[in-house]
Amino acid sequence: MHISFRHELGRDPWFITGIGLGLVLLLLAGLGPVFSPYDPHDISFRPLSPPSADHWLGVNDGGMDIFSELLFGMRNTAGFGILAGFTALFLGVAVGLAAAWFGGFTDQIAMRLADVVLAVPSVMILIMAASLFRPSPVMLAVILSIISWPTTAKAIRSQALVVKNRLHIHAARQAGASGIYILARHLLPELFPLYLIGFAAKARMAMFMEASLAFLGLLDPARKSLGIIISFALKYYYMDIWWNWLLPPVILLSLLTMTVTFLVISLEKVFDPRLKEAL
Amino acid sequence: MKRSILILANVLFAVLFVCISATPAVSQMREIRIADSRGDWGYPNPFLHYPRGPGYVRMSWVFDTLIWKDQNGYIPALARSWSFDAENLAFTFILNPEARWHDGRPLTSEDVSFTIQYFKKYPYLWVTVDDIERAVAEGAYTVRIYLSRPYSAFLPDVGGTMPILPKHIWESVENPHTYNDPRAFIGSGPFIFRDFNKTKGTYLYEAFTDYYQGRPKVDRLIYVRSGKPMLSLQTGEADLANIMPGMADELRKKGMTVIRDERGWNKKLMINHRKPPFNERSFRQALAYAVNRQEIIDKSHLGFGTPASYGLLSIDHEMYNPKTPFYPHDAEKAGEIIESLGYTRGNGGYFEKDGCPLTFELLSSNITVAGEIVSDRDGEVIKKQLEQIGINVSLVNMEQATTDSRIKNWEFDIAISGHGGISGDPRILNEMISSQYGAGSVNSARYDIDPELNRLMEAQMVEMDQQKRKNTVYGIQELYAIDLPAISLYYPDAVAAYNPVKGICWFYTKGGISKGIPIPQNKMSLIK
Numbered sequence: 001m002h003i004s005f006r007h008e009l010g011r012d013p014w015f016i017t018g019i020g021l022g023l024v025l026l027l028l029a030g031l032g033p034v035f036s037p038y039d040p041h042d043i044s045f046r047p048l049s050p051p052s053a054d055h056w057l058g059v060n061d062g063g064m065d066i067f068s069e070l071l072f073g074m075r076n077t078a079g080f081g082i083l084a085g086f087t088a089l090f091l092g093v094a095v096g097l098a099a100a101w102f103g104g105f106t107d108q109i110a111m112r113l114a115d116v117v118l119a120v121p122s123v124m125i126l127i128m129a130a131s132l133f134r135p136s137p138v139m140l141a142v143i144l145s146i147i148s149w150p151t152t153a154k155a156i157r158s159q160a161l162v163v164k165n166r167l168h169i170h171a172a173r174q175a176g177a178s179g180i181y182i183l184a185r186h187l188l189p190e191l192f193p194l195y196l197i198g199f200a201a202k203a204r205m206a207m208f209m210e211a212s213l214a215f216l217g218l219l220d221p222a223r224k225s226l227g228i229i230i231s232f233a234l235k236y237y238y239m240d241i242w243w244n245w246l247l248p249p250v251i252l253l254s255l256l257t258m259t260v261t262f263l264v265i266s267l268e269k270v271f272d273p274r275l276k277e278a279l
Numbered sequence: 280m281k282r283s284i285l286i287l288a289n290v291l292f293a294v295l296f297v298c299i300s301a302t303p304a305v306s307q308m309r310e311i312r313i314a315d316s317r318g319d320w321g322y323p324n325p326f327l328h329y330p331r332g333p334g335y336v337r338m339s340w341v342f343d344t345l346i347w348k349d350q351n352g353y354i355p356a357l358a359r360s361w362s363f364d365a366e367n368l369a370f371t372f373i374l375n376p377e378a379r380w381h382d383g384r385p386l387t388s389e390d391v392s393f394t395i396q397y398f399k400k401y402p403y404l405w406v407t408v409d410d411i412e413r414a415v416a417e418g419a420y421t422v423r424i425y426l427s428r429p430y431s432a433f434l435p436d437v438g439g440t441m442p443i444l445p446k447h448i449w450e451s452v453e454n455p456h457t458y459n460d461p462r463a464f465i466g467s468g469p470f471i472f473r474d475f476n477k478t479k480g481t482y483l484y485e486a487f488t489d490y491y492q493g494r495p496k497v498d499r500l501i502y503v504r505s506g507k508p509m510l511s512l513q514t515g516e517a518d519l520a521n522i523m524p525g526m527a528d529e530l531r532k533k534g535m536t537v538i539r540d541e542r543g544w545n546k547k548l549m550i551n552h553r554k555p556p557f558n559e560r561s562f563r564q565a566l567a568y569a570v571n572r573q574e575i576i577d578k579s580h581l582g583f584g585t586p587a588s589y590g591l592l593s594i595d596h597e598m599y600n601p602k603t604p605f606y607p608h609d610a611e612k613a614g615e616i617i618e619s620l621g622y623t624r625g626n627g628g629y630f631e632k633d634g635c636p637l638t639f640e641l642l643s644s645n646i647t648v649a650g651e652i653v654s655d656r657d658g659e660v661i662k663k664q665l666e667q668i669g670i671n672v673s674l675v676n677m678e679q680a681t682t683d684s685r686i687k688n689w690e691f692d693i694a695i696s697g698h699g700g701i702s703g704d705p706r707i708l709n710e711m712i713s714s715q716y717g718a719g720s721v722n723s724a725r726y727d728i729d730p731e732l733n734r735l736m737e738a739q740m741v742e743m744d745q746q747k748r749k750n751t752v753y754g755i756q757e758l759y760a761i762d763l764p765a766i767s768l769y770y771p772d773a774v775a776a777y778n779p780v781k782g783i784c785w786f787y788t789k790g791g792i793s794k795g796i797p798i799p800q801n802k803m804s805l806i807k
Binding site: 041043047048061062063131134217218220221222231232235236237238239 | 507509510523525526529574577578579581643645653654656658659660662663673674675676677678681
């Protein structure tokens with residue numbers, strides 16, 4: 001990354017807010033089991049107890065500590081997003097770079113495949129897979145990445161085509177550098193900003209998707225997730241539980257997606273000159 | 280003066296005209312809306328409705344039976360009177376000559392005898408006509424039904440559940456399960472079926488003004504899908520809804536009338552007793568000891584429920600056997616039984632046998648009383664309880680139709696499901712235990728390997744003396760509770776609320792609608 005980009009990012013309020021929020025949330029998610037006062041599956045507390053010193057956010061209908069549930073739920077939701085984001089990024093980069101580098105038939109096949117996958121409604125595929133085959137969350141994240149790589153691949157390909165024709169790449173070729181060397185030493189690092197944008201966009205979508213599937217009851221109901229916490233809290237909409245039970249997971253889910261959105265906006269603004277002008 | 284009188288007369292005429300023209304418009308607006316969280320229960324005819332209580336109830340508005348139930352018990356419906364001739368094993372029904380089909384034709388004894396023949400040829404899963412030898416129309420309004428052998432559940436089953444079909448429509452129908460022509464919904468009930476939107480889960484019925492028991496109290500009956508019964512009642516979107524027990528006080532304060540049912544619906548642990556280790560009776564008993572039912576009620580339903588009898592019949596039933604075997608929660612005993620079956624504790628404290636860990640799948644669905652879909656934690660709590668004694672459980676949550684289908688096809692290990700009918704006629708025992716009686720039911724254990732249990736079930740069906748039948752029913756409950764082909768868990772509190780402003784008094788039927796459906800949508804509420 002160029003020093004000017006780093007400098008520009010460091011001054012960008014979107015980036016500062018996003019990275020700050022992201023670090024706090026990642027810390028909470030990563031160290032959730034350490035912070036968590038109780039086992040989130042422990043059902044030994046008095047159901048629907050209000051918030052107290054022992055239970056900061058109270059106890060849910062099943063006798064479980066809501067704060068502990070939240071920490072584990074956020075960990076699972078964020079973990080799902082990060083896994084799906086990375087896998088989609090890996091696939092997108094691999095296909096995009098291969099298409100740009102080899103060109104011709106490989107490019108045609110890869111891009112037509114991307115067009116086909118883009119035409120597939122990912123929500124429907126995921127709902128069908130979740131309801132018919134009941135795969136594990138890890139497998140679902142992989143399935144999601146398999147149907148969401150094309151946009152990243154297309155972006156990587158178009159940028160790689162530009163870089164591929166630059167003078168230093170031609171010079172490297174003339175100097176006898178192998179294709180793998182050029183890909184690894186030149187193309188991969190130079191496209192770095194696109195990885196961040198691609199990852200962030202996919203991760204945001206995946207987190208929301210995970211929460212939605214859990215909300216619909218399509219994931220293991222015993223697995224904690226922000227979606228399932230919201231789903232159960234809504235069941236008791238007629239009671240005064242919205243502020244301590246319903247609101248926290250909604251806020252956390254919003255913060256998670258907002259964090260990634262801020263980062264995407266910031267990165268796009270810095271690395272895409274046209275967007276920079278628009279903003 | 281003359282002019283003033285003329286003006287006054289004109290004004291009076293105008294007021295009178297407005298009143299007269301407005302009256303029918305207001306009358307036409309009289310409608311009742313019922314909220315339901317699932318919505319789609321199939322088309323309301325005997326061959327197309329979903330085989331659960333709410334499906335039957337939607338059909339019951341359109342199709343009448345020979346007799347029916349109100350708050351106090353059986354009352355005349357299409358049959359004005361009925362009698363039993365023990366010597367000839369025959370029931371005689373005198374039909375109401377006022378009864379008409381929705382297309383205006385009179386309903387006669389020919390229709391009744393035709394219905395029985397038709398159901399013999401194309402069985403209707405809710406009714407058994409196997410024990411009927413023949414039905415003879417004796418005149419236009421008298422029908423005599425001869426039995427091939429005594430049938431103790433004849434009245435609730437054939438009399439109170441069997442919808443009568445119009446012969447002039449169905450005699451030419453050879454594939455009733457795909458027949459959904461508008462004529463397939465011509466019945467003799469108080470409402471004419473007008474529309475069903477499968478996607479929205481809404482039903483629209485209109486009053487049958489020539490109904491033989493009198494014009495219904497409302498002109499339109501509408502079912503709307505709503506997962507928020509309290510809001511629906513408060514906003515007027517619905518006039519009647521099943522509610523969670525915790526909502527009762529708040530709704531009372533808002534002026535709604537809250538009604539409670541007896542314990543006529545049970546949540547049940549279905550067991551695939553055809554495959555190991557569930558084919559071992561002692562293993563099933565270990566499961567019964569392992570599951571803490573009171574904890575499920577407390578943690579999943581805020582304490583609103585009662586542990587069920589292991590003998591299936593409701594504890595409110597007059598034939599409930601108080602000496603039915605009982606399995607108090609005892610995790611240690613459950614573990615001992617499993618060990619006696621050759622399992623040993625392996626790594627992580629889970630049981631294993633021949634190197635294979637004791638692992639199975641718990642299929643969970645969210646059905647509750649009245650067919651409502653309410654997410655609960657039953658699966659989560661049971662999984663935890665079983666894991667505490669050393670059984671590794673993977674919990675899978677599925678929507679009800681898929682769960683039903685997997686249970687019916689034996690594609691499961693254990694599953695949480697539930698059904699009503701347990702406060703109705705004890706024939707429910709046969710339907711929920713034996714494949715001979717309940718093969719079509721998604722809730723039947725289809726357990727046929729205990730000859731003594733089979734004998735008792737046969738015996739209760741042919742015993743016309745109610746006291747002797749009671750002894751037999753006692754025996755069935757006892758054996759069922761020992762064999763445990765399925766484990767009854769608890770009776771959730773069944774509560775509904777309605778808006779009294781509409782002038783309709785809804786009620787839960789004692790013993791349930793028809794064969795025991797614990798839903799407060801008895802058509803008599805809208806008739807008399």
